[in-house]
Each structure stands twice: as structure tokens, then as C-alpha cells.
Amino acid sequence: MKQFVTREHELEPVPGLPGTLPEGEHMLWQGRPSARLVARHVLKNRWIAGYFLLLAVWAVIGGFYDGRPLAGIVFSVAVLTALAAIVIGMLELFAWGVHKTTLYTITSSRVVLRFGVAFSITLNLPFKQIGALALADQGNGAGNVAIQLLPGHRLSWLVQWPHVRGWRFANVEPSLICLTDAKKASDVLALALSQHASVHSGHARLTQVGSGEGAHPGPPAVEAAE
Structure with a gap:
């Protein structure tokens, strides 16, 4: 091939x-x-976003259960949110690259x-x-x-x-x-x-x-x- x-x-x-099409070929x-469909169906961005959401919820629940200060819980959630934004942003960028190329x-x-x-x-x-x-x-x-x-x-x-x-x-x-x-x-x-x-x-x-x-x-x- x-x-x-x-x-x-x-x-x-x-x-x-x-190359140009041969004579007789049309x-x-x-x-x-679609970049949106690639991100959703190939790269599973919604599943990954849901995973980070579960981690954030777990950090909040676990933090209150362990008696951590509110500032520490907010910091943990902020770190997870930043990581989620980076990962999903990279996936979206790759999906856009697939679309363009x-x-x-x-x-x-x-x-x-x-x-x-x-x-x-x-x-x-x-x-x-x-x-x-x-x-x-x-x-x-x-x-x-x-x-x-x-x-x-x-x-x-x-x-x-x-x-x-x-x-x-x-x-x-x-x-x-x-x-x-x-x-x-x-x-x-x-x-x-x-x-x-x-x-x-x-x-x-x-x-x-x-x-x-x-x-x-x-x-x-x-x-x-x-």
C-alpha cells in the first residue's frame, strides 16, 4: 500500500x-x-473533567472529615482545578490540531x-x-x-x-x-x-x-x- x-x-x-487527480477521476x-467531537469522543474530555470533579469533591469531604482548616481545603481544590484546566486545555489543543491538519x-x-x-x-x-x-x-x-x-x-x-x-x-x-x-x-x-x-x-x-x-x-x- x-x-x-x-x-x-x-x-x-x-x-x-x-497530486492532481488523474484524468477520469473526480x-x-x-x-x-470536528475538534469538538474529537475532544469528546476520542480524547474523552468529559470523562476526564468528571474525574477531576470527583477528586475535588473528595478533597472537600475528606478535608472536613479530617478537620482540616478551610484554607487548606480551598487550596487543594484550587490545585485540582488548575491541573484539570491544564489537562483539558492540552486535550482541546490536540483536538484542534487534529481538526486543522x-x-x-x-x-x-x-x-x-x-x-x-x-x-x-x-x-x-x-x-x-x-x-x-x-x-x-x-x-x-x-x-x-x-x-x-x-x-x-x-x-x-x-x-x-x-x-x-x-x-x-x-x-x-x-x-x-x-x-x-x-x-x-x-x-x-x-x-x-x-x-x-x-x-x-x-x-x-x-x-x-x-x-x-x-x-x-x-x-x-x-x-x-x-
């Missing part, structure tokens, strides 16, 4: 792509993760993921390497679109994170994460894959499943993911 590394996004001939959709592209023959906060990587996924899709709903049309690759195509979970489906270490599934229009993106990709498969029969076999666990034959569609 080819990977193209680009150092400066400004030098891209087409935003999100390592761009169908582009999008990027990531661009997903769906064309008539491939999916391209350009990502990387520390260093930029552009990953090409030709349709002939894609076996199935999975849509994880995050509410209000937002969610993730996971891409299941056909056997023989391996990726590094660590290199791809957070643009991967969670807990799929053995068979890594690159994902378009935290999209505000995930349903639209999955529909565009499913249709493009169907059209590509009808022209290049045998290159990819898509799977359609309903809201349950079992799969059944049918036209290309999107699996419901966890």
Missing part, C-alpha cells in the same frame, strides 16, 4: 491530495473531523486520508482494497466511517491513530472520524464503491448489514458500528 508523506499542506497541488466529497477526500476511485499533528502523512486507499464500510453514529448526523480492508492489506494502528476504528488491532480499519456529516460521507462512499465494483467486477465485495449483528447479501451499503 502506498503512503505519501508531505511536509507542508500549503504545497499540495490539490488540498488533501498528494472528487466526490471532502471533510475534516486532517482532510479526508473521497474520489471516484479511492479514499485519501491526510492527517498528522506532529508530521503529515497522506494515505491512499484505492477502492479495490476496500471490503466493507461501517458507520458509527454519534448523534445528529455525526459519526465515524470505518473502512475494512481486504485481506493482505495491513496498516499500523499506532501510526493511524486516532484515524482508526477502536480496538481493532489485528485488522486495523482506517476511519474518517468525528464527522459532522458522517451519514452523507458514508452514503457518497458506498455509492462510489458500488459504481466502481460494477465496472471492475471482482475487485471488491461490499457487505450490507442492518442494525443488528448479522450480515446479509444486498447492494453495497454501510454496516452499523459500535
